[in-house]
Amino acid sequence: MKVVAFERNLQGTGASRRLRNTGKTPGIVYGASAEPQLIELDHNALWHALKKEAFHSSILDLEVAGKSQQVLLRDVQYHPFRQLVLHVDFQRVDASRKLHTKVPLHYLNQESNPAVKLSGAVISHVFNEIEVECLPAALPEFIELDLAKIEAGQSLHAKDIPLPNGVSLTAHLEAENPVVVSATIPAGAASDAAAEGEGEKPAA
Structure with a gap:
């Protein structure tokens, strides 16, 4: 499955709240001996993707700034009572490591x-x-x-x-x-x- 994300420069509670108010969800990509990368995703597209079983268990092609990397979804934080995704974590996949x-x-x-x-x-x-x-x-x-x-x-x-x-x-x-x-x-x-x-x- 392909996931399109965008680079995110601002971090912190206030920045994340403003991001969510514009229909975006903050996230992070980490692992594979590379620096963690802050990202943002379209909330509605992410919400629908999260309803698919394969999104949780398959290797995803995550495209950020035109560059694709293979990742696994590692964590999702939901709002306690609203239909809102607060944050997502993706882990990079190394093809040579189990x-x-x-x-x-x-x-x-x-x-x-x-x-x-x-x-x-x-x-x-x-x-x-x-x-x-x-x-x-x-x-x-x-x-x-x-x-x-x-x-x-x-x-x-x-x-x-x-x-x-x-x-x-x-x-x-x-x-x-x-x-x-x-x-x-x-x-x-x-x-x-x-x-x-x-x-x-x-x-x-």
């Missing part, structure tokens, strides 16, 4: 899962994104996890996620291997099933 970032998880075939359809199981998503490390060129926009065969009472852990080539879990996730998704049968559904089973038994 980056650590979160990638969205897309769950597939949950509705057609037999445990859901036949046993009344409820599938709970513990994580909607997963932290990975990889070179910039290998960064996936999202990672898919097929739930077609997860059974009632079963959980899938971080290490069960099929990762694309060149992508690995971060060290702490590899060590902790937390539950990512689980399938449980609610107490009400379990007792209903037991009651049905009792009703089917022939009289003594």
Whole structure:
């Protein structure tokens, strides 16, 4: 995705407030052994871009003063109750160095899962994104996890996620291997099933 920004010379609370009053959002670009660069972006264009999943998880082409650089969105500050973006941070990407970032998880075939359809199981998503490390060129926009065969009472852990080539879990996730998704049968559904089973038994 391409993002167009402009150089910003003034900084401080007052300057940022005046900038926002003109429909602009202040931001900063940092990293990759270069000096931090103050920027400003069109607020409305930024607001709409932030609604797209890919804007948060993909490498972006940020153009400032006619020069393009690859960046990741690292932080967004929102107004507590107004639809207003107060500030954005972008981090430059070095093509030769691995980056650590979160990638969205897309769950597939949950509705057609037999445990859901036949046993009344409820599938709970513990994580909607997963932290990975990889070179910039290998960064996936999202990672898919097929739930077609997860059974009632079963959980899938971080290490069960099929990762694309060149992508690995971060060290702490590899060590902790937390539950990512689980399938449980609610107490009400379990007792209903037991009651049905009792009703089917022939009289003594």
